[in-house]
Amino acid sequence: xATVVGNGGGSPNRPNGGGRAxxxxxxxxxxxxxxxxxxVVRRREEEETVVTFPSxxxxxxxxxxxxxxFLMLVSTWxxxxxxxxxxTAITPNPAKAPWYFLGLQELLERFPPVMAGVAFPTFVIVxxxxxxxxxxxxxxxPQDRKVAISLMTVYIMLAVAFVVIGVxxxxxxxxxxxxxxxxxxxxxxxx
Amino acid sequence: MRATGAGGxxxxxxxxxQLWGSIFRHGLPSTDxxxxxxxxxxxxxxxxPVRVKKSAIRVSYTLxxxxxxxxxxxxxxxxxxxxxxxxxxSVDQAYQNIKDLQFxxxxxxxxxxLHRWAAHGMVITVxxxxxxxxxxxxxxxxxxxxxxxxxxxxxxxxxxSFSGYLLPWDQLAVWAITVGTNMAKYAPIAGPxxxxxxxxxxxxxxxxxxxxxxxxxxxxxxxxxxxxVIHFWRVRKDGFTGGL
Ligand code: HEM
Numbered sequence: 001x002a003t004v005v006g007n008g009g010g011s012p013n014r015p016n017g018g019g020r021a022x023x024x025x026x027x028x029x030x031x032x033x034x035x036x037x038x039x040v041v042r043r044r045e046e047e048e049t050v051v052t053f054p055s056x057x058x059x060x061x062x063x064x065x066x067x068x069x070f071l072m073l074v075s076t077w078x079x080x081x082x083x084x085x086x087x088t089a090i091t092p093n094p095a096k097a098p099w100y101f102l103g104l105q106e107l108l109e110r111f112p113p114v115m116a117g118v119a120f121p122t123f124v125i126v127x128x129x130x131x132x133x134x135x136x137x138x139x140x141x142p143q144d145r146k147v148a149i150s151l152m153t154v155y156i157m158l159a160v161a162f163v164v165i166g167v168x169x170x171x172x173x174x175x176x177x178x179x180x181x182x183x184x185x186x187x188x189x190x191x
Numbered sequence: 192m193r194a195t196g197a198g199g200x201x202x203x204x205x206x207x208x209q210l211w212g213s214i215f216r217h218g219l220p221s222t223d224x225x226x227x228x229x230x231x232x233x234x235x236x237x238x239x240p241v242r243v244k245k246s247a248i249r250v251s252y253t254l255x256x257x258x259x260x261x262x263x264x265x266x267x268x269x270x271x272x273x274x275x276x277x278x279x280x281s282v283d284q285a286y287q288n289i290k291d292l293q294f295x296x297x298x299x300x301x302x303x304x305l306h307r308w309a310a311h312g313m314v315i316t317v318x319x320x321x322x323x324x325x326x327x328x329x330x331x332x333x334x335x336x337x338x339x340x341x342x343x344x345x346x347x348x349x350x351x352s353f354s355g356y357l358l359p360w361d362q363l364a365v366w367a368i369t370v371g372t373n374m375a376k377y378a379p380i381a382g383p384x385x386x387x388x389x390x391x392x393x394x395x396x397x398x399x400x401x402x403x404x405x406x407x408x409x410x411x412x413x414x415x416x417x418x419x420v421i422h423f424w425r426v427r428k429d430g431f432t433g434g435l
Contacts, residue, residue: 059255063259067312074304082289082290088395091366096370100314117375
């Protein structure tokens with residue numbers, strides 16, 4: 001099944017999604033050239049393709065059913081938390097942000113607020129958006145991307161570590177405590 | 192399932208067959224050509240290309256993560272819609288509404304649980320999706336811009352989850368939002384104002400609840416949805432990166 005050219009009666013649907021085989025995506029190729037990739041120049045024997053429907057759609061369906069089933073199971077057994085009605089007079093100790101912001105809260109413990117609350121997050125978000133423009137290395141092979149992969153891995157490990165610390169090791173007044181993990185009594189169930 | 196062969200004069204069968212044919216232009220695909228036409232003429236399928244590289248749909252390649260993120264978004268929209276039938280964003284009623292959902296309304300508990308766990312799940316899948324795109328270098332030209340849209344989607348996902356966190360109006364909610372919005376305070380000059388605008392006041396009260404509610408059920412889902420449409424469009428146009 002190699003001949004896919006002309007499929008779809010001249011519709012703009014490109015059978016092959018386009019890609020590397022046609023326009024070499026080199027740095028410096030910008031604008032219109034990128035906007036009009038493969039339609040014209042395409043080698044006949046590209047990678048093998050399959051019809052989206054039903055091949056891909058079926059997999060998507062399976063994945064959707066799988067996660068629905070999983071979440072239904074979890075939802076039957078584990079209840080979403082609900083504490084006492086909000087009371088601004090009583091501050092729980094520790095007071096914690098949602099888990100995905102605990103990394104930020106952890107930074108706030110360790111750095112001056114302007115850095116932790118403003119500079120770092122701005123740097124991370126702007127840095128993330130600009131990543132493709134800063135990384136000028138055209139190769140996608142892991143062997144050629146040692147620096148990029150190392151940086152990202154360090155970042156992910158730090159982020160995960162901070163969240164884990166925030167959720168499990170931060171107790172009263174957000175100080176370090178082993179109680180939750182080791183199961184000692186007397187710790188205020190924060191989250 | 193067309194009523195093939197049953198060409199008898201039974202008007203019911205004829206009507207059913209006409210109805211089916213008017214909705215679905217093609218039967219189940221018997222050949223690749225029919226399959227292609229099915230994908231092209233079905234609204235829900237036409238966001239897909241007609242053919243895809245075999246390597247691109249290996250589960251080991253996308254790990255389904257982008258698709259799962261989108262599916263969780265749909266699941267959250269549906270379960271959230273049901274929650275909205277019962278929830279009133281008022282500091283006097285919100286907490287009781289949630290209690291009722293848990294203990295009184297039919298399926299209220301499981302709907303709320305589903306919404307909660309799917310929300311956490313979406314934060315995780317979007318994160319992992321970002322990681323897989325990075326590790327496979329799929330953000331490289333010509334997909335730079337789609338990565339940027341994705342980055343904003345990540346932020347929107349976090350804000351969606353964060354804004355929903357306040358709505359149950361229990362101790363967990365109010366104090367998590369207090370801590371969270373306190374972080375905004377530290378920005379030089381703009382900080383305190385930013386926090387004031389977010390909360391509609393100096394503390395987390397009715398002003399904050401209605402703001403977070405409107406953001407959570409209208410503004411952020413709308414922004415997220417529009418960005419997703421652009422995101423998917425670009426995935427189509429730029430093509431799938433494919434295996435390494
Ligand atoms: C609400 C959040 C998001 C949704 C629903 C979403 C959905 C998708 C889907 C369905 C795909 C097709 C491939 C796949 O399933 O992996 C995709 C591809 C892609 N996504 Fe996302 N995405 C989201 C967030 C992000 C984020 C946070 C980033 C990066 C910062 C990102 C960057 C990309 C890129 C560059 C592609 C093209 C990958 C390729 O061609 O191999 N997306 N996205």
